[in-house]
Amino acid sequence: xxxxPSSSTAYLRLCVLSALSVVALQANAATTDTAETDQPTAxxxxxxxxxxxxxxxxxxxxxxxxxxxxEELKRYQGQSALDIIKRQxxxxxxxxxxxxxxxxxxVRGYDNRQILVLIDGIRYxxxxxxGAALNLLPADQIERIExxxxxxxxxxxxxxxxxxxxQIFTKGxxxxxxxxxxxxxxxxxxxxxxxxxxxxxxxEGTSFSLAASHNETKGINATLPSADGxxxxxxxxxxxxxxxxxxxxxxxxxxxxxxxxxGTSGLYSKSTTEYDDGALDDVYADQENGALQxxxxxxxxxxxxxxxxxxxxxxxxxxxDSFPSVFDSTQDQVTLIGKNKLGMGQGVYGVEYLTxxxxxxxxxxxxxxxKSAFAGYVLANDRFDGQANVRYDDDSRYGDETTxxxxxxxxxxxxxxxxxxxxxxxxxxxxxxxxxxxxxxxNLRPETSDNYEVFAQYDGQYxxxxxxxxxxxxxxxxxxxxxxxxxQAKNINQAKIEGVSLTSDxxxxxxxxxxxxxxxKAKDNSGGSNDGKFLPIRPEHQGLVYVGYRLPSxxxxxxxxxxxxxxxxxANTAAKEVEHYGLLNLSGNYELSDNLSMSARLNNVTxxxxxxxxxxxxxxxNFFTSLTYTWY
Numbered sequence: 001x002x003x004x005p006s007s008s009t010a011y012l013r014l015c016v017l018s019a020l021s022v023v024a025l026q027a028n029a030a031t032t033d034t035a036e037t038d039q040p041t042a043x044x045x046x047x048x049x050x051x052x053x054x055x056x057x058x059x060x061x062x063x064x065x066x067x068x069x070x071e072e073l074k075r076y077q078g079q080s081a082l083d084i085i086k087r088q089x090x091x092x093x094x095x096x097x098x099x100x101x102x103x104x105x106x107v108r109g110y111d112n113r114q115i116l117v118l119i120d121g122i123r124y125x126x127x128x129x130x131g132a133a134l135n136l137l138p139a140d141q142i143e144r145i146e147x148x149x150x151x152x153x154x155x156x157x158x159x160x161x162x163x164x165x166x167q168i169f170t171k172g173x174x175x176x177x178x179x180x181x182x183x184x185x186x187x188x189x190x191x192x193x194x195x196x197x198x199x200x201x202x203x204e205g206t207s208f209s210l211a212a213s214h215n216e217t218k219g220i221n222a223t224l225p226s227a228d229g230x231x232x233x234x235x236x237x238x239x240x241x242x243x244x245x246x247x248x249x250x251x252x253x254x255x256x257x258x259x260x261x262x263g264t265s266g267l268y269s270k271s272t273t274e275y276d277d278g279a280l281d282d283v284y285a286d287q288e289n290g291a292l293q294x295x296x297x298x299x300x301x302x303x304x305x306x307x308x309x310x311x312x313x314x315x316x317x318x319x320x321d322s323f324p325s326v327f328d329s330t331q332d333q334v335t336l337i338g339k340n341k342l343g344m345g346q347g348v349y350g351v352e353y354l355t356x357x358x359x360x361x362x363x364x365x366x367x368x369x370x371k372s373a374f375a376g377y378v379l380a381n382d383r384f385d386g387q388a389n390v391r392y393d394d395d396s397r398y399g400d401e402t403t404x405x406x407x408x409x410x411x412x413x414x415x416x417x418x419x420x421x422x423x424x425x426x427x428x429x430x431x432x433x434x435x436x437x438x439x440x441x442x443n444l445r446p447e448t449s450d451n452y453e454v455f456a457q458y459d460g461q462y463x464x465x466x467x468x469x470x471x472x473x474x475x476x477x478x479x480x481x482x483x484x485x486x487x488q489a490k491n492i493n494q495a496k497i498e499g500v501s502l503t504s505d506x507x508x509x510x511x512x513x514x515x516x517x518x519x520x521k522a523k524d525n526s527g528g529s530n531d532g533k534f535l536p537i538r539p540e541h542q543g544l545v546y547v548g549y550r551l552p553s554x555x556x557x558x559x560x561x562x563x564x565x566x567x568x569x570x571a572n573t574a575a576k577e578v579e580h581y582g583l584l585n586l587s588g589n590y591e592l593s594d595n596l597s598m599s600a601r602l603n604n605v606t607x608x609x610x611x612x613x614x615x616x617x618x619x620x621x622n623f624f625t626s627l628t629y630t631w632y
Contacts, residue, residue, distance in 0.1 A: 050118070050146040050167040052378045052387060053156055053348050054339055059459050060380035062387045062407035062421050064472050064501070066147040071555065073139055075587040077599045077626040078185050078193045078215060081142065081168065082134040087544065088147060089503050089516035092563060094537050094612040095135065097222025098189075098619060100243030100273040103135045108149060108474065109497035109522035109538050110163025114427050114447070116153060118167040119291035120265050122311030125160065127329040127356045127368075130430030133315060136289045137168065140183070140195060140213050141249040141267055144169040149501075150474065151425035151451035152405040155389035158352075158372055159401075162425030162449050162478075170267045172209020172251035175199045177632060183213070185599075185626025188619075189240070191217035193626065195247075205255035216244040220619050223276040227615030233322055236615075237276040237283075245271035259299045266292035277321040288316040303341035310334050328359040329431075345379035345386070356431075363437040368428075369396040385409040385419065398446055401426050407453075418456045425449040429482060429489075439487045447491075449478045467506040467514075474499055483535075483570060493526040495535060512557070515545035524570065533572040537613070539564040539580070556588035568613050581610035595632075600625040 046069070051061040058065050066088055076084050082103055086093040095103040105112050112131035117124050125132040146167045153161035179199050186192045195213025222241040229235055246269070253263035268290035277283040293311035300306065316328040337350035352372040358365060371394045379386035390404040403426060409419025427447045432438045455472040476497040483492050499520030506514050522538035524530040534540075541564035548557035562582045569576040584605040591597045600623070607621040 048146050048148075050148045050165055051152075052376065053337065053350075054346055054378060056378060056380055059457075059468075060385045062385060062409055062419055063152045063423075063453065064149040064455065064470060064503075066149075068145040068147070070143055071589075073142055073145075074555075074589045074599050075557070075601060076139040077183070077601070078187060078191060078624045079139050079601075080135050081137040081139060081145070084139060084142075084145065085134055085147070085166065087559070087561060089544070090149060090499075090501050090518050090520075092537060092539060092542060092566075094568070094616075095618075096613065096616045097241055097275060098219040098243065098617075099191075099217055100135055100219075100245070100271060101222055101241065101275055103133075104131065104537070105134065106537055107147075107164045108499060108501070108518075109476065109520055109535065111537070113430060114160065114163035116157050116159075116161035116165045118157075118165065119267055119313065120170055120173070120293050120311070121167070121309060121335070122291045122293045122313050122333055123160075123331050123354065124168075124289075124291050124313040124315070125331070126315040126317075126327070126430075127331065127358050128327045128360065128362075128431045130160075130433065132166075133287070133289055134166075136245070136269055136271055136273075136287055137267070138213060138215060138245060138247040138269060140193070140215075141171055141211055141247050141269075142168055143171045143173060149472075150421065150453055151423035151449055151476070152387070152389070152407065152421060154403040154425035155391045155405040155423060156374065156376065158354075158370065158374075158391055158393050158403070159395075159426060159428045159446075162427050162447065162451070168267075170249045170251060170265050171197060171211050172199055172207070172249065173253070173265060175201045175207035175209055175251075175253075177201070179630055179632050181628055181630040183626055183628040185624060187217075187624030188622035189218050189220060191624060205261075207251070207253050209249075209251045211247075211249045213247045214245070215247065216242070218242045219274065221276075221617050222274075224611070224615055224617050227276070229278075234278040235276050237278060237280070239276070239281075241274040241276060243271065243273050245269055261297045262295065263297075264292070264294040266290065268292075275321075280321060283321045285317050285319040285321075287318075288314055290314055304339065306336065306338040308334075308336050324361075326359070326361045329357070331356050342377075344381075345377055348374075348376040348378065348389075350374055358431050363435045365431050365435060366397075368431075370394065379408075382414070383411050385411075385417070387421075395428055398428055401446065409455075409457075415460050416456075416458050419454070421451075421453040423451045423453075425451060433482055433489045439484060440489050444482060444489060445480045445491050447478060447480050447482055449476055451476045465506070465508045467504065469504040470502070472501045474501070485570065492524060492530075493528070495523065496525040497522040497535075497538075510550055512548040512550055513546065515543060517541075517543040530570050530572075533570065534567055536568050536570055537566055539566040541580075553591040554589070556586075556590075558584070558586050560584050576614055578611060578614065581608055583608055583610075595630050597628050597630070598625065599628070 046067045090108045093105040117132035148165040153165035182196045184194045193215045197211035199209045201207040219242040223236045227236045249267045251265035255261045274284045291313035295309040297307045313331045335352045340347045354370040357367040374391035376389035386408040403424045405423035407421030411417045429444045434440045453474045457470040478495040480491040481495040503516040504514045522535040544561045546559040564580045587601040602623045
């Protein structure tokens with residue numbers, strides 16, 4: 001399916017006019033009676049598992065937690081997990097071009113190497129680079145995302161979680177009805193996608209889900225004429241850099257009886273990304289990414305259970321450029337976790353074994369093994385919320401590391417609570433950071449951190465109105481932060497990250513509105529030449545506001561995202577300063593019939609010219625729309 005520039009413009013106008021017509025018709029048809037029956041239900045009491053490794057209401061978690069559910073994910077058809085995460089509170093990002101190109105994201109001042117990403121409970125990241133390639137994971141294979149802010153995840157999950165945890169749940173882990181659906185979509189830059197998914201349950205404890213999709217775009221020119229070279233080699237090339245991926249996910253679960261359940265699930269993406277490398281043509285990288293897991297869950301007593309899980313994740317990249325290379329990283333994980341209900345709470349405990357390996361043409365390095373044990377206590381009731389965790393990790397390269405956290409909250413009224421949390425975090429260096437061939441140093445020390453957080457939260461539930469507002473203040477003292485200077489990895493003695501985060505979400509009748517604001521100072525505190533300077537890609541100010549209208553058959557939203565000035569280098573040189581920018585986006589879903597639904601998104605409505613990192617291009621006004629037909 002190819003769209004010429006003229007037909008793309010006409011199609012875009014048609015989409016916008018259709019969406020406006022739908023809103024007008026729905027708003028005109030909404031009477032008092034329909035408002036009573038179509039009133040959306042607030043989801044502020046959603047259940048999360050990432051925050052404590054046991055099901056807990058969001059309103060009872062101590063560390064800030066964000067849930068991105070299936071309804072919200074519908075607005076991101078044809079896009080990646082990065083496109084979803086980068087619009088969440090406290091998150092900034094940079095990307096070297098369009099869809100699929102290299103990227104990094106930052107959560108409350110920590111970069112993606114310090115943010116643990118899980119796929120159905122299994123670690124997913126590149127052990128060479130250290131971070132997770134969210135830019136390569138398709139949104140259409142995801143059912144739900146949970147974001148845990150702060151370092152409390154270190155005492156639950158170990159290394160790489162000192163800045164937070166992002167857990168991705170694949171499609172089909174919650175199947176209630178038999179269905180089969182097909183989706184087709186098209187957008188700017190000859191972007192199109194198509195796919196299908198089937199979900200089957202026998203109503204007697206067995207469910208199965210299978211989904212597949214293809215995503216392709218001709219893309220945009222990744223670099224600008226001002227792009228810096230790498231190791232003296234120019235990278236600018238005036239051409240469009242495309243992206244193509246084939247994506248699959250599945251889930252199979254069977255409950256034998258009230259006590260025993262087994263299952264397996266997986267997500268896999270095979271993609272090709274084009275990028276620029278000077279005068280060379282046809283420069284690209286082939287990638288394979290994903291995770292597979294299987295588990296047995298046994299509730300051996302009414303208030304006690306144990307779960308055994310094995311998983312494997314892959315992150316493989318083969319590049320064809322000036323420096324052809326292969327990086328094939330794998331992680332194998334076995335976890336045994338138990339839960340016991342106590343008199344006034346719940347105990348969580350377990351052991352874990354992790355092995356990380358890398359096959360690469362760039363360098364050779366020994367596998368890394370980590371043996372871990374952890375224990376925790378969770379309290380959640382109408383008066384007090386509490387969480388205490390401790391974890392011991394024995395790293396084959398670095399030896400022992402113990403992390404812990406302690407937090408609590410007091411409900412001053414049924415709707416209002418205040419709390420505080422302290423957490424100790426750490427991160428072991430990635431394989432690239434250890435390899436001298438890539439500017440690494442075998443003598444690097446692990447990063448460690450002390451993290452303090454206080455908050456006030458108000459959850460209001462009224463007749464025909466509800467809202468959730470949270471104000472969080474935090475301070476993170478990081479020792480031995482690893483940063484690159486002149487292409488050489490070094491331990492910075494200390495960095496300090498301080499900030500305030502405000503989020504507020506409201507529902508009133510059929511209207512939704514709210515937003516977030518983040519103020520942070522992430523600075524080098526080492527006493528060296530960069531002392532007092534901002535860490536790269538960490539703006540002081542950023543925020544997002546939105547307004548929407550929702551009925552059972554309609555969900556439309558407008559959002560404005562603002563990102564303040566920041567520097568892209570540690571020295572804070574003027575040439576590396578990135579100017580602030582603001583983006584206006586529109587999105588919506590509409591059920592044309594019981595079986596047919598439409599999703600549409602219009603990004604950067606005002607055609608704002610901006611960059612996220614000097615030298616690399618970003619897209620102007622662009623759109624994507626899709627149709628889904630479902631048989632029940």
